Amino acid sequence: MLDATPRYPGQLPAAPGVGYKPQHFRDIADHPAPVAWLEIHAENYMGAGGRPIAQLRHLSARFPVSVHGVGLSIGGEGPLDADHLSRLKQLCDWLQPASFSEHLAWSSHGDHFLNDLLPLPYTDATLARVAAHIDQVQQMLGRQMLLENPSSYLAFAESTWSETDFLAELAHRTGCGLLLDVNNVFVSATNLDYEPRAYIDAFPLDRVGEIHLGGHDEDSDDHGAPLLIDSHGREIADPVWTLLDYTLARTGPRPVLVEWDTDVPDWPVLAGEAGRAEAALARVPA
Template sequence: MMTLFPQHTVSPAQVPGLPHRAGLGLKNEHFIEVLETLPDIGFFEVHAENYMVDGGPFHHYLGLIREQYPLSLHGVGLSIGGEGPLNREHLARLATLIERYQPQSFSEHLAWSSHGPVFLNDLLPLAYDAATLDRVCAHIDQVQSTLKRPMLLENPSTYLQFQHSTLDETDFISAIIRRTGCGLLLDVNNVYVSCINHQRDPLSYIDALPLSAVGEIHLAGFAEDTDSLGDRLLIDDHGAPIDNAVWQLYEQVLTRTGPVATLIERDNQVPAFRVLHAEAQQADGYLSQVNV
């Protein structure tokens, strides 16, 4: 009888970084379907704060899904741009989650969401000046040294600008990456939303960023409103399918960056899993074109 040599294959869940595939935001309404069908998805991403609970179904299902898939941990509550010091308790909770789930990636936002004792549950805009740059860089240094790993910083979607900003958003982001060594989570929908809202050209915005630092891409849908002049005002609401203009911009980004892990985000009006899976397959299609 023939003996097979033991095969030392690495399980897809244990790869060192996020694969250059499309991933999906993991919604609790899809836990069971994901576990029962094990769909061919490159990775899953979760909002860290949803899993800062003691026990119960969230940890139960994430633990099982983590055994099968690479994981991206995406924070929405650290308030990296806040005027005050970072919330150490929150940072400690992040460290605990990272220790538990060993995610391939951790990311947070270029924004603030807490002031004093109040948490506002939104990603609020920053003035781009030297003092803010120093503060954000110090906070990112603190995050990276506490978590003992580099983080990815996500570019924001914004609706207004500050009169005392002295730097372009792209210069501000480039300086942070240069000074802290963090990576860039390039949210292509945020680029499109902000550029329409501030009358900029999305491609020249992208070309002004250090694209070699891109560690992940986000794609999402937006809502549309108008401002007091009746001009288009796009709102990053994660509640709609990805717009054609954003798909086109994504394709152009990929020709510049090469294949990058790409997340489809949907946090509101969450549709059936197969609808999100179809968007992931569409992104995988673009990714395989640049792979060739």
């Protein structure tokens, strides 16, 4: 499927996309169905050239591309890394992606970068800091960014905002859009013991520019309670597909991305997951 209409918002089609991995280059170039768009991780394409950039240039001539950042540390207490932001701007300037997104998380402290996306307390001080960082990013890039809801494994006692209200207020203050990761909702709801559909009902769905899906691993905590890990390393669980159906019934068609970042399978397996997303979208009235 290469038809890129209708698009919502900006230039992404309301159709299935996949997270691009170089081992799938030839499969996507030759037999992309049912994939209509691609996502890349920004930090993998900040170099000046080489095969990754050449392949991306080739694919971007045929597919809308979404750039997903994992290293800005939007929620960090310190200032944003100016060099990282400059290299991100260079990438977006030449690629002209259909969408740019980042995580509601922090991953750096001073000069140290942590290979994880860490949670934040939802307080007025955090709200002001994250909003200022979003303003800085959007001004620097000259484009709207989407902010992704996190997967959570604990809650902060000092939080004074619900996560959905916090995200809604950030979107209101900054004009950013939101990226709704349905698997993250399911993971967080299981770990923190709340109803995932109630979270979707409370989410500012009018701000959603992308929906993400991914696999998770099952474990248990020290007390034997279920603990889900957002691993992006396996097929999407059936309850997450059910939650996607519920979400799309509320939002209408949206761009839906299948993420698979570790233990990456052969292309037919990933294409099969994208086909399942296509079927879910086909059930939604336009």
